[in-house]
Amino acid sequence: MAKPKTRRHQERRGGIIRTALILAAIVLFIYLFFVGRAVFNYFA
């Protein structure tokens, strides 16, 4: 049986995941901004 997380961790899990996802989205956006735009211009 999976061990339950601590209460503090449970309370903060939403915040942690939300922070991580927002940051990952920023990374992806910047990468695509540079590469995607260049590729678009290249083929345009």
Place this chain on the structure above:
Amino acid sequence: MANATTAHHDDHHDHHPTGLARWLFSTNHKELGTLYLIFSLAMFLVGGAMALVIRAELFAPGLQLVNPEFFNQMTTMHALVMIFGAVMPAFVGLANWMVPLMIGAPDMALPRMNNWSFWILPFAFTLLLSTLFMPSGGPSAGWTLYPPLSLQGGNSLAFVILAIHLMGISSIMGAINIIATILNMRAPGMTLLRMPLFVWTWLITAFLLIAVMPVLAGAVTMLLTDRFFGTSFFNAAGGGDPVLYQHIFWFFGHPEVYILILPAFGIVSEIIPTFARKPLFGYTSMVYATASIAFLSFIVWAHHMFTVGMPLGAMLFFMYATMVIAVPTGVKIFNWIATMWRGSMTFETPMLFALGFVVLFTIGGLSGLMLAIVPANFQYHDTYFVVAHFHYVLVTGAVYAIMAAVYYWLPKWTGHMYDEKLGKIHFWWSTIWVNVLFFPQHYLGLAGMPRRIPDYAVQFAEFNMISSIGGFMYGFGQLLFAYIIWKCVRGGEKATAQVWEGARGLEWTVPSPAPLHTFDTPPLVDDKVAVHADRLT
């Protein structure tokens, strides 16, 4: 009640794997911090060996030891290994160990991702170093990988680019983890403006990493498609522009410089108050200065490429913006000096390295100001003056701060005091020889010796010989550093929880060595515990 529940639920942590599995599958911030630091030390020695190849070849004019192609591979690899393999993982290792301890968190926010962030690195660097044994050899166009030169090498470029992508992924995941930890896992009462400066500088550094590592990834992806898939992003013959690469690269590259130095500022801001036995002078201004430096780092990138030709207005903008960075940096140096002012100072090894940092990093900062002046830059560009400048910033800056941090926190990690006498010998040996190594390079550059060349005109012989002697003495002196760490891990005088008389902060409230799990029950933080609170006595 919540605390009792916490303790009960965390009991399963006691069944800890041993042997190789302990390190392979660890999700513990302290174990991963240790892995990062060991990896960094190994890369420091590998990159250092490459530097010694460079200095041995430059000991005298003429070609003696290696052929020019291999020399270029050494300069390129030395930089890549030292930046991405030694300095950055060292700071990430220190963050892993200390950030949760400093903010009262039980671990990093995303422990499994933490494991992945680390274990990518050995594969990335095996891949990178393996290119040296490929038929076309390793990368030889410099760590900046400027096209068209970087596109004229062999197929090993594909492996180099994959390795850089892996390092980038590792750094991005590490940065996400650090931000998520700091924003979500602080103990009750640990408000943002009560956080230790090391935590603050790392928070800002992590945002820089998030912003610029994808830019580097974009640049090298386009390099890859230019080399292997027939695109012409950077090929003038195909309608592309090689200068575009330089702009994109330095849009990453300049904030990268601050990624390498901001955590060092944080470390020095921890150590100086401890050994001056005074709270840090101007805590809030330190935070704002760090944020200002981070912001300015995004608008100065073209000062690396004044000589490619750009409009006068652009040159003036980048020159003045670069000079403005001296203001928040000056605030920091002023605050460190003001912290020491009338303090009860003692000079244990961490303090010696921190003071060495303040003095020698400032030399690197001042030569940076000289380089920012456009007309002067035309003379200095691509000379040994630039090499001297960034080695003062990165060796006597970043590396000195890492060494200071290791001496400062080693008793907390191992439970033993290191050999103070050997530590002081290490400091003085390093400080004398690092200056013999790098200071003459200013003169070489002012006299016009270009960087990245295996041979040079005879008028540069004496200073090169002096520099090489300094290099070998400094380099072999670092074996003493490895010995001191090994000796401290093996045993020595027992360290107390506080370790240093003037130390303040949560990390000094846990026993030495720090137990595998700390702060399962969150501590309550008030002004007495907060490291830099003004009311601290």
